[in-house]
Amino acid sequence: MHGMFDIPNDLAPKLASAVESMPAFPKSVQRILELSRDINCPPKELVEVIEKDPVMTMKLLRVLNSAYYSFPKKITSVNQAVVYLGLNTVKNMALSFAAIGTLPQDNAAGFDMQRYLLHSLTTAALARLLAQRFNVTGAEPTDCYIAGLLHDFGKVVFAQFMPEEFKLALEKSMEESIPLYLAERMMIGTDHMVVGAMLVDKWQFPSDISSLILNHHSAAENHSGVAACLFAANQISRRLGFAGPGYHEADELPPALVDLFGGDLDEVIESLGDISKLMEEAQVYAQASKESSA
Amino acid sequence: MKVKFWGVRGSISAPGPDTVRYGGNTTCIEVRTAEDDLIVLDGGTGIFPLAQSLLKSLPVTAHIFITHSHWDHIQGLPFFLPIFIPGNKIFLYAAFDPITGAGPERIMNVQMQYSFFPVREAEMKSRIEYVVAMPHETISVGEARVTPFMLNHPVVNLGYRVESNGKSLFFTGDHEPYANIYAPGDEGHEEYSRLIKEQHASLVEAVRGVDVLISDSAYTVEEFPAKKGWGHGTFDGSIELAIAAGVKVLYCTHHEPTRSDDDLERAFAAALERYSGLLNGLDVRLAREGEELEF
Secondary structure (H helix, E strand, O other), rough: OOOOOEEEOOOHHHHHHHHHHEEOOOHHHHHHHHHOOOOOOOHHHHHHHOHHHHHHHHHHHHOOOOOOOOOOOHHHHHHHHHHHOOOHHHHHHHHHHHHOEEOOOOOOOOOOHHHHEEEEEHHHHHHHHHHHHOOOOOOHHHHHHHHHHHHOOHHHHHHHHHHHHHHHHHHHHHHHHHOHHHHHEEEEEEOOHHHHHHHHHOOOOOOOHHHHHOOOOOOOOOOOOHHHHHHHHHHHHOOOOOOOOOOOOOOOOHHHHHHHHOOOOHHHHHOOOOOOOHHHHHOOOOHHHHHHOO | OEEEEEEEEEOOOOOOOHHHOOOOEEEEEEOOOOOOOOEOOOOOOHHHHHHHHHHHHHHOEEEEEEOOOHHHHHHOOHHHHHHOOOOOEEEEEEEEEEEOOOOHHHHHHHOOOOOOOOOHHHHOOOOOEEEEOOOOOOEEEOOOOEEEEOOOOOOEEEEEEEEEEOOOEEHHHHHHHHOOOOOOOOOOHHHHHHHHHHHHHHHHHOOOOOOOEEEEEOOOOHHHHHHOOOOEEHHHHHHHHHHHOOEEEEEEOOOOOOOOOOHHHHHHHHHHOOOOOOOOOOOOEOOOOOOOOEO
């Protein structure tokens, strides 16, 4: 896959190794520490905590998909990780991620981690909901969730490891009202989709996760089921006011997705009915994340 | 293929008058392939008497496959005497541990530290080679083939399928049957249920048609609910796996350290009773220290 991504040569290994030592979000670190003190830690709660943290999920899937565990099937969910590796091992992995510390709310890039998390969680929940509600062919709800959770991971990487350049990109995006990924290309020379995809590719995640991350802003007609749910969820999250930092006008759905979901963006949102509970859940999580780091 | 049980006890060695028939040593199984290559499954305390039996025929090449790194499966390794004698060649295979980021070398390094053992790992005189065993990646030992399969335990545990000259054996190491972590009706229940069904089915395929299955049967079905999550199976679970996979002979092992020989036989008989008429030719036995079989 080398050469597939437009990314400076020296950057790829640097970023990949940096992510290994990246701390996770405060709320999940706190919950993991609580849960791990309980010998009867309810397994589903452990899964839920990891699933709500893009950093922990990323790290868990990285180990499981590594060459050390050549599973016949690539691992794409936290539940799968628990089935294959066993609960106690996953718990101890989460504990080792938690031991690194917590992702600071403030970073030199001025990137709002809370908003990033809120956008990732709402996109994940919406992508899963779309797959279920519209029974989208080829869109496994769990895959949609993971894709939503991880689609913007490249942004955290920029914020953590290239804060100065990323700060400029964020500013440019706001000043000129252009999508953040375009501003990233100008200021960094690559964008968060390329970096996110490069990392999961390097870690031997399933190739469809890589291409989902890489193409999540492209409205091409040949979308897979998961890509369709991810694209729509990403835009719905923005339209509902849960965009990540940077310029965040929602894109309209391309014609193929209008057909698939039976309407334009607002009509799809309308058809989903009352999703306030789903959105509140994400908000509570992202909010608590900020408080517990204070 | 020849098999000899050198240790069949689980958790901790349990010597004494009550365990004298089935034995008190922890897990160790000697396998001789068709070409007489030596494969050792686990290095519990049973590996010490095995080591003594090998001293007559030095130098030896031993392929030791560790199912997992809990004490009862590794604590005999520093007493595997051939490691101290020049000319011997030892291969130690085990899984990569995602928590420590280490492979088989750590099993020796940690045990052979100053505080715990008089000889350091670096002072072993044999040639020892550490090999990371990966699920589904077959390892050749002469003409024999050993294929690891990941099972369910509180630490990464590999079961091993050994095949030699048309004969085959599967050893689970420690394994608890998969169970749903969600209650019926929970959001994740259906997905999880599908995942564990798939995983169990692939275990059945990994065990499919072996001549001998040696399986963790630590608990009775009555005891199991209180031990859920501890990573062990039941007599009944082992029998069901053996039937599903079309196994010829099942050995129940990892005997509870507190179970006397009489209690062990009673628990075993009760399980067999439940499967009376359902075994379809399956021969079910209790693993006994010192027992040998050739097939």
